[in-house]
Amino acid sequence: MTEKQPLGDTKPNDDDTKGDLVKQEGGDAVLQAEDPGQLDGHGAVQPTGLYKRRWMIVLLFSSYSLCNSFQWIQYGIINNIFMKFYSVDAFTIDWMSMIYMLTYIPFIFPVTWLLDKKGLRVIALVATALNCAGTWIKVASVKPNLFPVTFLGQFCCSFAQVFILGMPSRIASVWFGSEEVSTACSIGVFGNQLGIAIGFLVPPILVPNVDDMDELAHHISIMFYITAAVATLLFILVIIVFQERPKLPPTQAQATARSIPPEQYSYTASVLRLLRNRPFILLIITYGLNVGCFYAVGTLLNRMIIEHYPGEEVNAGRIGLTIVIAGMVGSLICGIWLDKTKTYKQTTFAVYFMSLVGMIIYAATLSLGHLWVVFITAGALGFFMTGYLPLGFEFAVELTYPESEGTSSGLLNCSAQVFGIIFTISQGKIIDSFGTLAGNIFLCVFLLIGTVMTGLIKSDLRRQNANLLAKAAAAKQMSGQDNGTTTLISNQQPPPSQP
Numbered sequence: 001m002t003e004k005q006p007l008g009d010t011k012p013n014d015d016d017t018k019g020d021l022v023k024q025e026g027g028d029a030v031l032q033a034e035d036p037g038q039l040d041g042h043g044a045v046q047p048t049g050l051y052k053r054r055w056m057i058v059l060l061f062s063s064y065s066l067c068n069s070f071q072w073i074q075y076g077i078i079n080n081i082f083m084k085f086y087s088v089d090a091f092t093i094d095w096m097s098m099i100y101m102l103t104y105i106p107f108i109f110p111v112t113w114l115l116d117k118k119g120l121r122v123i124a125l126v127a128t129a130l131n132c133a134g135t136w137i138k139v140a141s142v143k144p145n146l147f148p149v150t151f152l153g154q155f156c157c158s159f160a161q162v163f164i165l166g167m168p169s170r171i172a173s174v175w176f177g178s179e180e181v182s183t184a185c186s187i188g189v190f191g192n193q194l195g196i197a198i199g200f201l202v203p204p205i206l207v208p209n210v211d212d213m214d215e216l217a218h219h220i221s222i223m224f225y226i227t228a229a230v231a232t233l234l235f236i237l238v239i240i241v242f243q244e245r246p247k248l249p250p251t252q253a254q255a256t257a258r259s260i261p262p263e264q265y266s267y268t269a270s271v272l273r274l275l276r277n278r279p280f281i282l283l284i285i286t287y288g289l290n291v292g293c294f295y296a297v298g299t300l301l302n303r304m305i306i307e308h309y310p311g312e313e314v315n316a317g318r319i320g321l322t323i324v325i326a327g328m329v330g331s332l333i334c335g336i337w338l339d340k341t342k343t344y345k346q347t348t349f350a351v352y353f354m355s356l357v358g359m360i361i362y363a364a365t366l367s368l369g370h371l372w373v374v375f376i377t378a379g380a381l382g383f384f385m386t387g388y389l390p391l392g393f394e395f396a397v398e399l400t401y402p403e404s405e406g407t408s409s410g411l412l413n414c415s416a417q418v419f420g421i422i423f424t425i426s427q428g429k430i431i432d433s434f435g436t437l438a439g440n441i442f443l444c445v446f447l448l449i450g451t452v453m454t455g456l457i458k459s460d461l462r463r464q465n466a467n468l469l470a471k472a473a474a475a476k477q478m479s480g481q482d483n484g485t486t487t488l489i490s491n492q493q494p495p496p497s498q499p
Contacts, residue, residue, distance in 0.1 A: 049248035054175040062191025064234040069195030086147040097299040101417035103158040108410045115406040121244040127163035128235040135228035142221045166409035169393040186335025186390040193328045200320025279458045287392040289450035292419025293443045326379040327386020344395045345459035354384040356447040363440030398461045
């Protein structure tokens, strides 16, 4: 699909595709008008287009995903400080992270239904509104006796996450062409990862471990006010900028999905079809095991580092930052690699196996007494474990096409939240009783199981097959037109000779 010069503006929620596309006026469309290679189910020409606005949409989504994911870990990474400020135990602070996982499980199905019925713009507005409300509730909670208030604010932010976490693959499919969809999904996941990275880095810097409670309250208040200001700005930007979908579908696969009448779509039937899809069920389990391990490592990182390196809260945050930054690089590399090679099964398996290797090395070196070693091994672990996130999303879309991307990614994330809660609680108890090595070996066992199960997934790339069939049909149609023209010329009678 080639890009042409900007031709027209598109209004939010405007999906009118009638008329000569070249004559559309105003805006930012980059169009491929009347491409005979794009056909609907009846052989009619289906115009497709790419819009420059697609980059603005995915970057804005990535930004408000960042703001939300930052708050997931902002309590856990300085859990000893919040334990002192609110006079609660470590397990209670762990729940400030685990509430993100718990909230997701019951709400993902109604939210996915709402996505299918109302579309991306409504979901984006609700997500940013809830996130903004949660941040301002936290601003009002900076007193030692107001832990329930700060928990309420965290709950609002965790509810907002339900409207965010499964969106990268949906935005990529709705807005991006087949040669860039995996890269776009990686950019969407990138925001979530960057937010976690900032969540590891910034709270230990903004909130030092001081004994004076008034000074500590002042530092916590600054962190909460900064977060609330950013969340408010992003909410306003979503109201002004975020668009439902492009006027034209970016690919033949998306054009086919659009052609399904709403009255013929059943959310319940879609979920049931997905649950009967054996390769996808295996992916749900393996994705949950991998990401659940990541959630457990992130939530308990401060406890693990402080046990072996007392007083190193800031370095614990920097190690968390290293994990996520390395994972962001891994995500982008994997996304670009998938767009170039389409080797979904092979890439997913390789990255999963390397996540297992990285976890084993991290577990073996954590207690050596050298922080620089921990930085290196944690970075290697993050590169593969966090880099796996967009791979799972994109592989799921391939296995489940033409089902809704929001539904498939929602099921993946639901699995991740369930395993995340189980692993976080279990590993925390194991660390308390047997130490960090036993806790990390516990995670290694489940990553090994996930690696074996990933090798059993059948690579049924339905979305790629749909695009290939469309191209084949286009080539056949063009060939037929050329043959018809040749036949017409050859059958013409020669003009009568002049006397």
